[in-house]
Amino acid sequence: MSTETTVATAVDVASWMQEVASAVEAEATHLTQLDSAIGDGDHGVNMTRGFRAVVEAADGSQPPGKQLVTAGKTLVSKVGGASGPLWGTALRRAGRAVGEAPALDGPVLADALDAALAGVVELGAAEPGDKTMVDALAPAVAALRAGVENGEDLGEAIAAATAAAEEGARSTVPMHARKGRASYLGERSIGHQDPGATSSALIVAALGRALGPTG
Numbered sequence: 001m002s003t004e005t006t007v008a009t010a011v012d013v014a015s016w017m018q019e020v021a022s023a024v025e026a027e028a029t030h031l032t033q034l035d036s037a038i039g040d041g042d043h044g045v046n047m048t049r050g051f052r053a054v055v056e057a058a059d060g061s062q063p064p065g066k067q068l069v070t071a072g073k074t075l076v077s078k079v080g081g082a083s084g085p086l087w088g089t090a091l092r093r094a095g096r097a098v099g100e101a102p103a104l105d106g107p108v109l110a111d112a113l114d115a116a117l118a119g120v121v122e123l124g125a126a127e128p129g130d131k132t133m134v135d136a137l138a139p140a141v142a143a144l145r146a147g148v149e150n151g152e153d154l155g156e157a158i159a160a161a162t163a164a165a166e167e168g169a170r171s172t173v174p175m176h177a178r179k180g181r182a183s184y185l186g187e188r189s190i191g192h193q194d195p196g197a198t199s200s201a202l203i204v205a206a207l208g209r210a211l212g213p214t215g
Helices: 013-026 028-038 043-057 064-078 083-098 106-124 134-149 154-170 181-189 195-208
Strands: none
Touching: 013 028, 013 043, 013 064, 013 195, 028 043, 028 195, 043 064, 043 083, 043 195, 064 083, 083 106, 083 195, 106 134, 106 154, 134 154, 134 195, 154 195
């Protein structure tokens, strides 16, 4: 592992939220198309509005944990449907796990995402295979944790997490939805990629574009 000071060693929360906002806005039409097939058809609009509000509410002078809690609270208040409460809970849980840590480095980020996933699972009562955002988030969190514990630099660990999230999202296509509005469709939900898993993969991928050195 390189010891050069140019190695990215932490995620900047404000940059992460900005990158998420840009990504979901760019993919809003696609997310809405996916959601129109098996949901309410508003996922792209909701996610775009929510993360725009997060960026507007961001205070980069706060420590990372507080920034994440603020982002989570903003999503809950601004986003309708399931995505606001789920991602709002995820980010608030992540922020509480970060606590007073001064930087979102590898071990802290792994703990934060573990807590975020636990919050989503608890609130949504979803497991891998239910055709939800958990199908993207769970493998991503596992891959990030493995990379960090194996001593990979954070960029490599996030790249592995991103690949796992994207594969997880694709894996939802043949699944029979067991949670959320998509579950009402029964077997007709088969053959469609889950919009929540798709946007979750975008959020994980945005981590890699928000990397920088600590301090």
